[in-house]
């Protein structure tokens with residue numbers, strides 16, 4: 001059993017009661033809601049005649065269904081319009097803050113809560129959305145819940161939960177230039193499997209993790225769930241505190257100092273023990289691309305689609321299914337596979353640093369003929385910052401479309417969809433069959449820089465060849 005980990009400490013601090021049957025009633029510090037998984041929960045609350053227990057701990061946004069071209073109301077799609085109107089009504093009725101379109105704070109739920117400083121170390125964060133693990137980047141216990149649990153949290157600000165085991169994923173070394181947190185997490189899932197983390201929280205630690213920015217840590221924790229781990233987290237440190245300082249909901253003044261001291265005390269100490277530990281070396285990881293129909297079917301961009309012999313026996317039926325669905329043969333180099341659509345965005349990789357990395361590749365180049373490429377900022381704030389830096393102009397000049405914030409083609413619950421057998425290079429997190437809006441559409445997951453490389457090349461390409469790395473040291477700045 002793990003002990004002395006951040007997970008254990010935060011769990012204890014939020015334990016309300018031990019329930020008959022073995023589960024724990026866990027207090028939820030922050031409950032995030034969106035338009036897809038909240039309507040039935042609010043309806044159930046109404047049926048039971050209950051109100052929202054802590055509206056001030058509940059924060060809403062709209063993300064999945066919003067169009068990314070025109071966001072004028074009413075939306076062209078009446079169902080999308082109805083979903084947003086329902087969310088607006090529920091939030092107004094229960095006194096819940098909704099960061100709506102045009103508020104300057106709207107965006108994908110897992111992008112806005114961190115940028116507003118709502119997500120903080122030591123919290124429990126729940127949301128009716130599997131990628132809630134993202135918030136673990138701050139040293140929080142954050143996990144996705146189902147709609148009936150959304151109802152429970154609305155009504156009681158608590159949940160019946162079983163405690164997870166903790167696996168430490170220790171990452172040595174440093175990532176190569178052109179290799180990002182996305183590649184790291186795709187690599188981890190490739191090795192440990194999409195079900196490898198079931199029953200576990202993943203603690204990501206080690207020199208390579210400490211070197212990651214907060215946005216990179218969010219990318220990493222975002223996909224913990226794709227490896228089966230309901231929570232992923234990174235211990236809070238100076239990088240975490242620097243990110244949070246000055247954000248609208250972050251503590252200020254004297255409270256800030258107190259908070260930092262407390263946050264530091266929550267990190268897993270040297271005495272912490274884990275249920276399991278796995279070690280990786282960041283330096284050996286290449287830009288990673290999925291070739292199949294689960295996020296675990298990833299390979300280095302310099303590798304070939306695995307043969308059955310290279311596949312574990314119990315994985316072979318899935319591998320064969322993936323060959324058929326993707327129309328890729330074993331032994332095919334993944335570099336060079338042509339793509340039709342290039343999508344940069346999502347809660348995995350729709351933040352400012354992601355757009356910067358992609359823009360660095362797109363700058364001075366042009367999207368290849370016949371390719372549709374588009375960039376969807378993760379939030380209104382990301383859009384505003386990117387525009388202030390001129391990234392929108394870089395993308396437009398390179399032939400990308402620059403869109404309004406939302407989940408977009410990550411899940412295609414909006415007009416952004418693949419058509420027919422189209423194949424996408426996508427910076428999102430799921431490559432399941434039909435995920436991007438066409439029942440036969442195909443998805444190759446990769447980092448935003450790799451998506452940009454695919455867009456300008458017309459096929460999967462190794463971004464390391466497109467990044468200019470200075471070989472001589474920068475000349476020293478002249479002192480005035």
Ligand SMILES: CC(C)[C@H](C(=O)O)[C@@H](O)C(=O)O
Nearest residue numbers: 036037064128129130131411
């Ligand atoms: C719509 C929502 C419930 C879903 C999730 O839980 O993750 C979505 O965000 C996704 O990415 O598939």
Ligand code: SF4
Nearest residue numbers: 131346347407410411
């Ligand atoms: S961006 Fe994609 S993964 Fe993230 S919440 Fe939206 S649909 Fe889910």
